[in-house]
Amino acid sequence: MNNVLEKLDSYSELPAYPVLLAKLDQMLRDPNSSIKMFADLLRTDAALVGRLLRIANSVWFSAGRSEVFSLNDAIGRLGIVQLRRVVYGSYLSSQFANNGVVNHTEFWRHSLSVAILAQRLALLRHDLKALNPDQVYIGGLFHDIGIIIFAIIELKKYRAIVGNAATQDLSLDELELKEFGVSHADIGAEFIMRHWGVNSDIGMAVKYHHNPFEAPIESRPIAIAIHLSNSFCNNEGISNGVSIPHSIFLEGAWEYLGLTLEDALVIYEDVKDSVAESELMIAN
Numbered sequence: 001m002n003n004v005l006e007k008l009d010s011y012s013e014l015p016a017y018p019v020l021l022a023k024l025d026q027m028l029r030d031p032n033s034s035i036k037m038f039a040d041l042l043r044t045d046a047a048l049v050g051r052l053l054r055i056a057n058s059v060w061f062s063a064g065r066s067e068v069f070s071l072n073d074a075i076g077r078l079g080i081v082q083l084r085r086v087v088y089g090s091y092l093s094s095q096f097a098n099n100g101v102v103n104h105t106e107f108w109r110h111s112l113s114v115a116i117l118a119q120r121l122a123l124l125r126h127d128l129k130a131l132n133p134d135q136v137y138i139g140g141l142f143h144d145i146g147i148i149i150f151a152i153i154e155l156k157k158y159r160a161i162v163g164n165a166a167t168q169d170l171s172l173d174e175l176e177l178k179e180f181g182v183s184h185a186d187i188g189a190e191f192i193m194r195h196w197g198v199n200s201d202i203g204m205a206v207k208y209h210h211n212p213f214e215a216p217i218e219s220r221p222i223a224i225a226i227h228l229s230n231s232f233c234n235n236e237g238i239s240n241g242v243s244i245p246h247s248i249f250l251e252g253a254w255e256y257l258g259l260t261l262e263d264a265l266v267i268y269e270d271v272k273d274s275v276a277e278s279e280l281m282i283a284n
Contacts, residue, residue, distance in 0.1 A: 146188025
């Protein structure tokens, strides 16, 4: 086994999957879950309640309506899709401390933006069963988590790699493979599947988001959606905090999902909205 993957199995300081997220996942799968049930779960975290109220009263969701003061009303205004975004974004960004390797806010703004865009892209092709919007969102949120894991278990070496990335001719994943034998996509996929119990369709999409046509067929649509959204965000300056060259859309990626340039132009407007929305979700 690769030395880094061995460390992944034995390193005791990696965070466990948040209990609140596990309970939220269970409730989201239950069609009988009510706003009151969601509120009872979420009000156990005062910081999260404050963030939910702030977002519900923001310009994106208030639409000129009066201010809401209760958690129940905030959840009712946001809806379940946005509730998932806020809770996941807030909790995940708070689970990993700012390690000084990448800018914490830039990293999570990028991850959230990719997740939101990938989900919206999936909603354009709601007829594709393999392109489940919820799975696409989770995969987008996790797609670069391996960067954070590298920074935890190989801090000194990884800080040097990221610090020198802008002066190298190789991409970040190529530099990682050269030094460690695995990339952030590899280690991120292993982490979320083995330590957090994320299903293999999402895990494989994370693993192959830089080369999605190599993903297993059942994960390929998710991997392609994440690849397209990741490249789009990078090219619009919404980076993960690592200096990288211009990102390309792999040939045939848009066509594989049955999308066109006109769809991409619609997505471009969503990029700007998603960045603004994601800023409110990041736990600093």
